[in-house]
Amino acid sequence: MSQTHNETVLSGPEIQQKIDEMAAAVYTLAGEPKELVLVGIQRRGVPLAERLSNVLKEKGVAVELGALDITLYRDDLETVGPRPVIGETRIPGELAGKYVVIVDDVLYTGRTIRAALDELTDFGRPDKIALCVLVDRGGRELPIQADVTGATVSVDVNSRVDVFLDEIDGKDAVELSRGWRE
Amino acid sequence: MNKKVLLKGGHVIDPANNIDGDQDVLISNGVVQAVGPGLDADGAEVIDVTGKVVAPGLIDIHVHFREPGFEESETVATGAMAAVAGGFTTVCPMPNTDPVTDNQAAVGFIVKQARDAGLARVLPIAAISLGQKGEKLTEFGEVIGAGAVAVSDDGKPVVSSHLMRTALEYAQTFDIPVVNHCEDPTLAEGGSMHEGLVSSRLGLKGIPSAAESIMVARDVLLAELTGGHIHLCHMSTKESIDIIRQAKARGVNVTAEVTPHHLVLQDAKCEGYDTNSKMNPPLRTDVDVQACVDALVDGTIDVVATDHAPHHYELKEREFENAPFGIVGLETALGLCISQLVDTKLLTLSDLISKMSHLPAKVFGIPGGDLAVGNPADVVVFDANEKWEVDPDSFRSKSKNTPFAGWELKGRVHRTMVAGRTVFELGVS
Amino acid sequence: MSAVSLGKDLIGLEHLTPEQIQLVLDTAEPFKEVSERQIKKVPTLRGKTIVNLFYEASTRTRISFEFAEKRLSADTVNIAASGSSIVKGENLVDTARNLEAMRIDMVVIRHPSSGAPGFLADRIPSNVVNGGDGKHEHPTQALLDILTIRDNLKTISGLKVCICGDVLHSRVARSNIWGLLALGAEVGVCGPKSLMPYGLEELGVRFFPRPEEAIEWADVLNILRLQLERMNAGFIPSLREYNRVFGITNARLERAPKDILVLHPGPMNRGVEIDSDVADGPHSVILDQVTNGIAVRMAVLYLLAGGKPDLAEGAKG
Numbered sequence: 001m002s003q004t005h006n007e008t009v010l011s012g013p014e015i016q017q018k019i020d021e022m023a024a025a026v027y028t029l030a031g032e033p034k035e036l037v038l039v040g041i042q043r044r045g046v047p048l049a050e051r052l053s054n055v056l057k058e059k060g061v062a063v064e065l066g067a068l069d070i071t072l073y074r075d076d077l078e079t080v081g082p083r084p085v086i087g088e089t090r091i092p093g094e095l096a097g098k099y100v101v102i103v104d105d106v107l108y109t110g111r112t113i114r115a116a117l118d119e120l121t122d123f124g125r126p127d128k129i130a131l132c133v134l135v136d137r138g139g140r141e142l143p144i145q146a147d148v149t150g151a152t153v154s155v156d157v158n159s160r161v162d163v164f165l166d167e168i169d170g171k172d173a174v175e176l177s178r179g180w181r182e
Numbered sequence: 183m184n185k186k187v188l189l190k191g192g193h194v195i196d197p198a199n200n201i202d203g204d205q206d207v208l209i210s211n212g213v214v215q216a217v218g219p220g221l222d223a224d225g226a227e228v229i230d231v232t233g234k235v236v237a238p239g240l241i242d243i244h245v246h247f248r249e250p251g252f253e254e255s256e257t258v259a260t261g262a263m264a265a266v267a268g269g270f271t272t273v274c275p276m277p278n279t280d281p282v283t284d285n286q287a288a289v290g291f292i293v294k295q296a297r298d299a300g301l302a303r304v305l306p307i308a309a310i311s312l313g314q315k316g317e318k319l320t321e322f323g324e325v326i327g328a329g330a331v332a333v334s335d336d337g338k339p340v341v342s343s344h345l346m347r348t349a350l351e352y353a354q355t356f357d358i359p360v361v362n363h364c365e366d367p368t369l370a371e372g373g374s375m376h377e378g379l380v381s382s383r384l385g386l387k388g389i390p391s392a393a394e395s396i397m398v399a400r401d402v403l404l405a406e407l408t409g410g411h412i413h414l415c416h417m418s419t420k421e422s423i424d425i426i427r428q429a430k431a432r433g434v435n436v437t438a439e440v441t442p443h444h445l446v447l448q449d450a451k452c453e454g455y456d457t458n459s460k461m462n463p464p465l466r467t468d469v470d471v472q473a474c475v476d477a478l479v480d481g482t483i484d485v486v487a488t489d490h491a492p493h494h495y496e497l498k499e500r501e502f503e504n505a506p507f508g509i510v511g512l513e514t515a516l517g518l519c520i521s522q523l524v525d526t527k528l529l530t531l532s533d534l535i536s537k538m539s540h541l542p543a544k545v546f547g548i549p550g551g552d553l554a555v556g557n558p559a560d561v562v563v564f565d566a567n568e569k570w571e572v573d574p575d576s577f578r579s580k581s582k583n584t585p586f587a588g589w590e591l592k593g594r595v596h597r598t599m600v601a602g603r604t605v606f607e608l609g610v611s
Numbered sequence: 612m613s614a615v616s617l618g619k620d621l622i623g624l625e626h627l628t629p630e631q632i633q634l635v636l637d638t639a640e641p642f643k644e645v646s647e648r649q650i651k652k653v654p655t656l657r658g659k660t661i662v663n664l665f666y667e668a669s670t671r672t673r674i675s676f677e678f679a680e681k682r683l684s685a686d687t688v689n690i691a692a693s694g695s696s697i698v699k700g701e702n703l704v705d706t707a708r709n710l711e712a713m714r715i716d717m718v719v720i721r722h723p724s725s726g727a728p729g730f731l732a733d734r735i736p737s738n739v740v741n742g743g744d745g746k747h748e749h750p751t752q753a754l755l756d757i758l759t760i761r762d763n764l765k766t767i768s769g770l771k772v773c774i775c776g777d778v779l780h781s782r783v784a785r786s787n788i789w790g791l792l793a794l795g796a797e798v799g800v801c802g803p804k805s806l807m808p809y810g811l812e813e814l815g816v817r818f819f820p821r822p823e824e825a826i827e828w829a830d831v832l833n834i835l836r837l838q839l840e841r842m843n844a845g846f847i848p849s850l851r852e853y854n855r856v857f858g859i860t861n862a863r864l865e866r867a868p869k870d871i872l873v874l875h876p877g878p879m880n881r882g883v884e885i886d887s888d889v890a891d892g893p894h895s896v897i898l899d900q901v902t903n904g905i906a907v908r909m910a911v912l913y914l915l916a917g918g919k920p921d922l923a924e925g926a927k928g
Contacts, residue, residue, distance in 0.1 A: 385747030
C-alpha cells in the first residue's frame with residue numbers, strides 16, 4: 001500500500017500571482033509587438049491560456065486564443081487503453097508570421113510538448129514558438145525547456161504534481177503527492 | 183462351427199415381445215437361441231452385462247454416408263463404424279451421393295462396401311427420380327432387387343405432385359415406402375435457418391415453417407388418393423404434425439420420423455452463426471420442439487431417425503450461408519433421447535427402444551428390431567444411467583459436425599453385436 | 612478518463628451498450644475538425660496497416676473508410692472481390708490466415724454473407740471492422756446516421772425515427788434499429804409488408820404500412836435504397852408503383868405536422884424511394900451524412916487501434 005503525502009506547492013492566490021508574472025514574461029519575450037497567439041494544451045492549458053490572455057488584454061496587448069488536443073499526435077497511443085477522450089482543437093486562422101506561445105500546466109517528460117510542436121507545424125509555419133508552463137517538475141525525456149515558467153519543483157518519478165484550476169476542478173491549487181506509486 | 187455367447191445378468195428390453203426384465207440372452211450361430219432368466223452357459227462364452235440394458239440393435243432409417251462422391255466427409259465403412267458405436271445395427275443411407283444412387287449397380291456398390299466393412303447392416307435407399315432430378319422415376323424393381331429397401335430423393339423434395347403421385351402408386355407393387363423430404367423450394371430458396379425473430383436479427387434468410395407443412399399436406403393427400411405408403415422425413419413443425427395427426431385419424435398410410443436434434447434444440451442455437459447448428463429442416467421454435475416431443479410420445483410421429491449428415495470440417499468452417507446443412511447424429515442419438523425423453527419421464531425406456539428399433543423396422547418393412555428366438559442376434563448393450571461427455575474427437579464418424587460437443591448425456595453404448603458378433607465394444611478400438 | 616472501450620472489433624451495434632455507442636459518437640466530434648484542417652492528416656495510426664477487404668462492390672463506404680484511414684496516417688491496401696486472387700475461389704479462413712501472415716493490424720471487411728466479419732474476427736488477432744455484412748449489420752453507417760441526427764436535433768433519446776423501404780434486406784436498417792433503441796429513440800419502419808422481416812414488433816419497433824402514417828408520426832425519416840433487383844425477385848410489382856405508394860415526395864412531406872429530418876444512406880434512386888425535390892430540399896441532411904461518415908470511421912479506427920489496457924499503467928505525460 002502506498003503512503004501518500006500531499007503538500008500544497010502553490011495556493012490559489014499564488015497561482016494568480018504566478019500567472020501575472022508569466023504574462024509579463026510572455027510580453028517581454030515577444031519583444032517587437034507581433035501578432036501573439038496563446039495556444040493552450042487540453043485540458044488545463046486551455047483555461048491557463050485564457051487567464052494569461054486576460055492579463056495581457058488588460059495591458060492592452062492583442063492576443064488570439066487557441067486550443068490544442070495532442071492525443072492524435074501522442075507517441076504512446078499503442079499502450080494507452082481505453083482510448084483517451086479527445087478534446088477540442090481550435091486554431092485561430094493562419095499561423096504563418098505569428099508568435100505562438102504554447103501554454104500547459106505541468107512540464108514533465110516533454111513528450112506532450114513534442115507532440116504539440118508536431119501538431120502546430122501541421123497547421124502552418126509561425127515565426128516563433130515559445131513554451132510557457134505553470135509548473136516545471138523536471139524529469140525530461142526529450143531536449144525541451146520552457147521559455148516561461150511559473151514555478152519549479154524538484155521531485156522524483158514516484159511523486160505526482162497535480163494542478164487544479166477553478167474552471168475545471170472548482171478550485172485553484174498545485175499539489176504534490178509523494179510516494180504515490182509504492 | 184457353433185459359437186455360443188451368453189449375455190448374462192442384464193436387463194432385457196424387447197418391446198416387440200413385451201419383455202422388460204432381468205434376463206439372459208443366449209446366442210448361438212449368430213441367432214437368438216434363448217431369452218430368459220438364469221440361462222445355463224452350456225459351454226458358451228459368458229459376457230457379464232450386469233447393470234446394463236440388453237436390447238435389439240437400434241435401426242436408423244435415415245443416414246447419409248456420402249460414398250460415392252464425398253468420401254472426405256464419410257464412407258460406408260466409417261459411417262457403419264459410427265453406427266455400431268452408437269448402438270445401431272441397421273442403417274439406411276440416402277441416395278444423394280455422387281453419382282446418385284438411382285440404379286441397381288449403384289445400390290450394389292453400397293451393399294458391397296458395407297459387406298466389406300463387416301459392421302452394421304446397411305440397407306440402401308434408392309432415388310425416386312433419376313439423378314434426383316424430379317423428372318423420371320428410377321427403376322424401382324431393379325433397385326429393390328439389388329438391395330434397396332425404400333425410395334427417396336432426400337436432400338431434395340419431390341416438387342412435382344404428379345411424380346409423387348406416380349411414385350406412391352408404382353411403389354405399391356414392391357410394397358415399399360416412398361420417403362419424402364418435405365420442403366416447398368419456392369418458399370425455402372436461399373434460406374439457411376428457421377424464419378423467425380432470430381433469423382431477422384442475424385440477417386439470414388429464413389425457411390418458414392409453411393415450407394415444410396405445405397408439402398406434408400400435399401403428400402398426405404396424395405397418399406390418401408393413391409393408397410400408397412408415404413414416409414415423411416425429419417418432421418420439424420407443429421403444423422406438419424397437426425396434419426399428420428389428422429391424416430392418421432382418417433386412416434391414411436402415413437408414417438413419420440423426427441431427429442433427436444429437433445427434439446432438443448431451437449433456432450436460438452444458430453446465434454453466433456454456429457454452422458454446426460445449421461441443418462435442414464432448420465431448428466425451429468420452442469412450440470415446434472414441444473409439438474415434436476408430444477407427437478413422438480403419442481405415436482403421431484412413429485420413429486426417431488438421426489438424419490446423420492457428416493460434413494468435412496472445412497465445409498462447416500465457413501460463413502453460415504455458405505456452409506452445408508446437417509449434423510452427425512449416430513453416436514449421440516441414444517444418449518440424447520435417454521437424457522431428453524426417458525430421464526424426463528416422457529417415454530419409458532422400452533417405448534424409446536421401440537421407436538428406435540422395432541418401429542423403424544416395421545415402418546420400412548425390414549428385418550430386425552426384436553430379440554425373438556431364431557432371429558439374427560443384432561443386439562445393443564448399454565448402460566442407461568452412465569453419464570458421459572460428448573467429445574467429437576472421439577467420434578468414429580469421419581466428420582465431427584455436432585452442436586452437442588461438451589454436452590453431458592446419460593446412456594452409453596457398451597457393446598453392439600450384429601448376427602452375434604461383437605462389432606463394437608466400448609474402450610476397444 | 613472514461614473506462615468504456617469498444618473491445619477488439621466492431622461487428623455490429625446489437626451487442627454494444629449505450630455507453631459504447633455514445634463513446635463513438637463523442638469521439639467522432641473532434642475528428643470532424645481534423646477534416647477541416649489544411650493538412651487533413653494526423654499521425655495517430657502511423658505505421659499501422661489496414662486492409663480494406665471488399666467482397667462486394669462498394670464505392671462510398673470504401674472511399675469513406677479509405678479517407679478515414681489516410682487521415683489517420685495508416686497504410687492501406689484495398690482488396691476487391693473482382694480481380695483479386697486472394698478473394699476468388701479462396702475460402703474466408705484461408706484469406707484470414709494469409710492476411711495474418713502479412714502482419715496486418717486491422718481489417719475492414721464488406722461481405723455478402725451475414726456473420727462473415729464476426730467469423731473473421733474470431734480467427735485473427737487483428738482488429739476487424741464490419742463494413743457491411745449481408746443483411747446483418749452495417750454499424751458505421753448507422754453510427755453516422757445517428758451522429759447526423761444528433762447534430763441536427765441535439766438528442767436521440769425520445770426522438771421518433773422511421774426507417775422507410777426495404778428493411779427485410781437491409782443491414783443499415785438493422786444497425787440503425789439497434790443503435791437508436793439503445794439510445795432511447797422510438798423506432799418505426801415503413802414499407803410494403805413483403806419487405807419487412809419477421810417479428811420486428813417483438814423488438815419494440817412500430818410498423819407503418821403507409822408512408823402517410825409514418826410521416827404523421829416521425830421526427831426523422833431514414834429512407835433506404837431500394838435494390839432494383841428486388842423487383843425481379845417478386846417482392847414488389849414495379850418501381851413506378853413503389854414510388855407512387857411508398858416514395859417520399861414533397862407532397863407527402865408537406866402534410867407533416869412538424870419539421871422532418873430526411874436521411875438516406877445512398878446511393879439514391881431518385882424518383883423511386885425518394886424524389887429529387889426531397890433529396891435536395893431543406894429537410895435533407897444527406898450530404899452531412901457523407902461528411903460525418905469519415906469522422907465516425909476515424910473515431911472507430913482510433914478507438915479500436917492498439918490500446919492494450921494492461922499497459923495503461925505506463926502512460927504518463
